[in-house]
Amino acid sequence: xxxxxxxxxxxxxxxxxxxxxxxxxxxxxxxxxxxxxxxxxxxxxxxxxxxxxxxxxxxxxxxxxxxxxxxxxxxxxxxxxxxxxxxxxxxxxxxxxxxxxxxxxxxxxxxxxxxxxxxxxxxxxxxxxxxxxxxxxxxxxxxxxxxxxxxxxxxxxxxxxxxxxxxxxxxxxxxxxxxxxxxxxxxxxxxxxxxxxxxxxxxxxxxxxxxxxxxxxxxxxxxxxxxxxxxxxxxxxxxxxxxxxxxxxxxxxxxxxxxxxxxxxxxxxxxxxxxxxxxxxxxxxxxxxxxxxxxxxxxxxxxxxxxxxxxxxxx
Amino acid sequence: xxxxxxxxxxxxxxxxxxxxxxxxxxxxxxxxxxxxxxxxxxxxxxxxxxxxxxxxxxxxxxxxxxxxxxxxxxxxxxxxxxxxxxxxxxxxxxxxxxxxxxxxxxxxxxxxxxxxxxxxxxxxxxxxxxxxxxxxxxxxxxxxxxxxxxxxxxxxxxxxxxxxxxxxxxxxxxxxxxxxxxxxxxxxxxxxxxxxxxxxxxxxxxxxxxxxxxxxxxxxxxxxxxx
Numbered sequence: 001x002x003x004x005x006x007x008x009x010x011x012x013x014x015x016x017x018x019x020x021x022x023x024x025x026x027x028x029x030x031x032x033x034x035x036x037x038x039x040x041x042x043x044x045x046x047x048x049x050x051x052x053x054x055x056x057x058x059x060x061x062x063x064x065x066x067x068x069x070x071x072x073x074x075x076x077x078x079x080x081x082x083x084x085x086x087x088x089x090x091x092x093x094x095x096x097x098x099x100x101x102x103x104x105x106x107x108x109x110x111x112x113x114x115x116x117x118x119x120x121x122x123x124x125x126x127x128x129x130x131x132x133x134x135x136x137x138x139x140x141x142x143x144x145x146x147x148x149x150x151x152x153x154x155x156x157x158x159x160x161x162x163x164x165x166x167x168x169x170x171x172x173x174x175x176x177x178x179x180x181x182x183x184x185x186x187x188x189x190x191x192x193x194x195x196x197x198x199x200x201x202x203x204x205x206x207x208x209x210x211x212x213x214x215x216x217x218x219x220x221x222x223x224x225x226x227x228x229x230x231x232x233x234x235x236x237x238x239x240x241x242x243x244x245x246x247x248x249x250x251x252x253x254x255x256x257x258x259x260x261x262x263x264x265x266x267x268x269x270x271x272x273x274x275x276x277x278x279x280x281x282x283x284x285x286x287x288x289x290x291x292x293x294x295x296x297x298x299x300x301x302x303x304x305x306x307x308x309x310x311x312x313x314x315x
Numbered sequence: 316x317x318x319x320x321x322x323x324x325x326x327x328x329x330x331x332x333x334x335x336x337x338x339x340x341x342x343x344x345x346x347x348x349x350x351x352x353x354x355x356x357x358x359x360x361x362x363x364x365x366x367x368x369x370x371x372x373x374x375x376x377x378x379x380x381x382x383x384x385x386x387x388x389x390x391x392x393x394x395x396x397x398x399x400x401x402x403x404x405x406x407x408x409x410x411x412x413x414x415x416x417x418x419x420x421x422x423x424x425x426x427x428x429x430x431x432x433x434x435x436x437x438x439x440x441x442x443x444x445x446x447x448x449x450x451x452x453x454x455x456x457x458x459x460x461x462x463x464x465x466x467x468x469x470x471x472x473x474x475x476x477x478x479x480x481x482x483x484x485x486x487x488x489x490x491x492x493x494x495x496x497x498x499x500x501x502x503x504x505x506x507x508x509x510x511x512x513x514x515x516x517x518x519x520x521x522x523x524x525x526x527x528x529x530x531x532x533x534x535x536x537x538x539x540x541x542x
Contacts, residue, residue: 029408
């Protein structure tokens with residue numbers, strides 16, 4: 001009797017270990033007792049995470065693939081036939097000193113021929129060698145630039161260098177137009193995907209929170225009784241939070257498993273014979289996916305439970 | 316001690332439930348609050364539990380001034396009272412034992428104390444052999460007794476029974492009031508809200524009659540007279 005009175009008089013509900021164990025026990029019991037709603041919450045949460053995860057992986061792969069087309073940021077500058085070796089070397093230094101230049105590679109006419117011949121089989125090579133006693137290719141510089149936006153200014157500077165082939169002076173060989181198109185396409189895709197991802201995330205959280213809300217609503221009488229027997233808000237909310245956490249963690253774990261399977265088997269299986277050399281392996285996504293799923297699961301579980309309960313705690 | 320001073324209650328829809336109530340219930344007193352349906356009895360209980368706020372006046376329960384109490388203190392106010400509702404309000408997913416133990420857990424009692432006290436109170440209401448049953452496996456009278464055990468287990472100073480005999484037969488009604496009188500002898504303040512004339516007349520305790528939100532009579536050893 002004394003113990004009860006002192007606990008009441010103190011006005012403080014001490015958070016005992018037995019209480020913490022009780023909250024966990026009640027959390028687990030709550031999930032089992034409300035198996036249908038808990039399963040619904042887990043399925044919805046898991047599906048949302050799976051859709052988000054898959055979408056994110058697709059976007060990352062597209063971006064990664066696009067970045068492999070970076071060799072479009074390249075200009076080939078042919079030197080005039082009468083340009084001697086000393087002048088050729090100076091041209092190289094001039095190009096290196098220019099803004100927006102990432103790298104400069106000199107390709108001699110011999111190297112250029114070898115490179116060209118590599119594209120043909122043995123018989124064709126012999127034929128070409130026979131009919132071209134003199135190497136018709138010029139020396140050249142392969143210039144890779146960093147910023148596609150500043151490429152026209154670089155081209156202008158390059159076309160004004162003395163000693164370059166006059167026939168290509170006005171229009172050095174480059175993929176700049178294509179590179180521009182690819183870059184615009186990549187930016188557009190990234191922007192659209194980012195917005196879709198954000199919208200998907202918001203919609204998923206909304207759906208998850210509403211599902212948990214329904215779970216709490218189904219148990220409103222239980223919550224009201226707790227209030228009448230003098231339970232504090234913290235005491236009432238704790239088991240529901242534990243439930244939210246368990247639902248979040250379980251959903252994240254299942255979603256992670258499915259994501260692994262989906263990425264490694266279904267996606268690779270679906271793509272079949274398509275060249276997959278550019279596909280990012282799942283191991284590169286593993287840690288961040290696990291953390292993100294856990295974060296989304298915990299956030300949705302905790303926020304969903306506490307927001308849904310607020311209304312019933314005012315009784 | 317419970318003290319209503321000029322307490323009025325008007326609901327947001329304009330219904331005036333209580334008008335200028337003045338009532339003092341001393342510690343250890345046994346009081347029947349009677350009246351017809353809609354007279355204002357339930358509103359009084361709701362005000363005591365701070366389920367509703369008073370519109371004007373002041374209401375004191377032990378050391379709590381209910382017109383000023385903060386929401387965070389309401390659970391501690393409720394622990395001063397053990398309440399038995401007409402519909403019992405038991406947890407259907409908990410056993411008899413767990414229902415009673417829950418009230419102790421709420422106030423942070425350790426398991427060893429819970430293990431001692433719950434069987435004591437279940438024995439007091441003759442439910443020791445049914446401690447593992449769920450509420451839906453019990454009769455109305457048995458459920459009522461579980462509600463009593465839960466109301467008593469934390470040793471509150473005030474016991475409020477809202478229509479405690481509403482769902483039981485006449486014999487059980489007498490037993491319930493008899494149990495409340497025994498509880499009252501343990502120096503507990505007991506308030507019984509009822510509209511059962513025969514019971515009130517039979518036990519001859521203090522009777523406060525309410526009609527249309529006003530106290531129309533307040534007599535010790537009185538009879539049911541709500542008109």
